[in-house]
Amino acid sequence: MAETIEKERAVLVVFPHPDDEAFGTSGSLSKYVDMGVPVTYACLTLGEMGRNLGIPPFATRETLPEVRKKELQAAADAIGIKDLRMMGFRDKTVEFEDDEKMVQLISGLIDELDPSLIISFYPGYSVHPDHEATARAVVRAVRRLPEDQRPKLYLVAFANDTEEGLGQPDVEHQVSEMLDRKMRTLKAHSSQTAYMLEGLEAAIAAGEAEATERFAKERFYRYRWHEDFEESF
Amino acid sequence: MEKVNPEELQRLIDSFAGKELYIHLETTNGSYAAHFNEGFFNAGAFIRNAQIRFELGKVAGEAPHRVGLKLPYGWVYAQGITHYELDEHGRLLMAGLDGSGKLAVALELSETPFAY
Numbered sequence: 295m296a297e298t299i300e301k302e303r304a305v306l307v308v309f310p311h312p313d314d315e316a317f318g319t320s321g322s323l324s325k326y327v328d329m330g331v332p333v334t335y336a337c338l339t340l341g342e343m344g345r346n347l348g349i350p351p352f353a354t355r356e357t358l359p360e361v362r363k364k365e366l367q368a369a370a371d372a373i374g375i376k377d378l379r380m381m382g383f384r385d386k387t388v389e390f391e392d393d394e395k396m397v398q399l400i401s402g403l404i405d406e407l408d409p410s411l412i413i414s415f416y417p418g419y420s421v422h423p424d425h426e427a428t429a430r431a432v433v434r435a436v437r438r439l440p441e442d443q444r445p446k447l448y449l450v451a452f453a454n455d456t457e458e459g460l461g462q463p464d465v466e467h468q469v470s471e472m473l474d475r476k477m478r479t480l481k482a483h484s485s486q487t488a489y490m491l492e493g494l495e496a497a498i499a500a501g502e503a504e505a506t507e508r509f510a511k512e513r514f515y516r517y518r519w520h521e522d523f524e525e526s527f
Numbered sequence: 528m529e530k531v532n533p534e535e536l537q538r539l540i541d542s543f544a545g546k547e548l549y550i551h552l553e554t555t556n557g558s559y560a561a562h563f564n565e566g567f568f569n570a571g572a573f574i575r576n577a578q579i580r581f582e583l584g585k586v587a588g589e590a591p592h593r594v595g596l597k598l599p600y601g602w603v604y605a606q607g608i609t610h611y612e613l614d615e616h617g618r619l620l621m622a623g624l625d626g627s628g629k630l631a632v633a634l635e636l637s638e639t640p641f642a643y
Binding site: 343345346347348349350351354355356357359384386421422423424453454489 | 612620630
């Protein structure tokens with residue numbers, strides 16, 4: 295398992311929802327930023343369909359996108375991402391968009407930014423339909439490049455059958471020194487994370503090794519091109 | 528949003544009767560329901576900016592309430608409505624939030640289209 299964080303030419307992060315970057319990747323992204331690597335975060339939706347509105351409600355179905363837009367900007371600031379792009383799709387509809395259009399979108403970003411690394415979700419192992427649609431678009435766009443010109447893919451997988459299907463992650467980043475920024479990123483998304491943070495902060499404060507360990511490690515799978523999810527697109 | 532006051536909500540619904548309206552109707556268990564509870568049958572529906580006109584609208588039952596709209600050519604209803612608000616754009620936003628503050632159902636009426 296690769297453990298040192300390699301310096302990249304440029305990193306492109308593609309996730310569909312504000313906060314998808316927070317728990318699993320914000321420590322690594324902070325490291326890239328500190329190494330001087332240009333990081334672009336393309337966030338496809340504003341998480342318009344988030345369910346948590348609180349007791350008493352802090353937002354309505356109609357104001358939630360504005361809340362989450364501000365949170366996304368604050369999270370990018372906490373990480374140090376200067377190139378944050380809100381791509382204007384609607385939460386829970388990504389899989390219903392034209393598939394070719396989605397591939398073109400990613401291909402356009404790759405052409406423009408020439409990333410040596412793309413961080414996204416792993417197709418088939420990322421649970422939410424928007425995650426899966428994003429993952430498919432990313433893999434398809436990269437598949438169209440000649441093999442020797444493909445950026446690396448570090449993909450997040452968290453389906454319950456991930457270990458069964460993919461085994462152990464290939465890449466593990468130790469981000470202990472970034473925990474402060476990671477916590478600030480999570481806090482930036484408080485409409486989504488407040489509930490989870492209570493438990494996490496308490497566990498870390500109590501020195502619970504497992505919680506701290508989980509929080510300080512970010513794990514990724516490289517894409518298994520030899521077990522591609524489809525033959526072609 | 529405030530907890531439903533059925534008389535006040537009824538008055539608001541009445542004020543939208545007979546008008547050309549845009550509707551947002553949604554039911555959801557969340558996309559992670561079957562991830563956290565394997566075998567859970569996750570169903571939901573979503574429609575946004577369909578145009579309707581209703582002739583009769585009613586708030587029914589005890590909290591959480593049901594809201595039904597009788598159209599010239601059909602029906603719309605939602606159950607589990609706990610909260611409501613007439614927002615700054617004059618839109619009637621109704622929602623059903625579960626015990627942890629998560630939205631399970633939304634029914635919204637507006638004379639202008641909802642934002643994409």
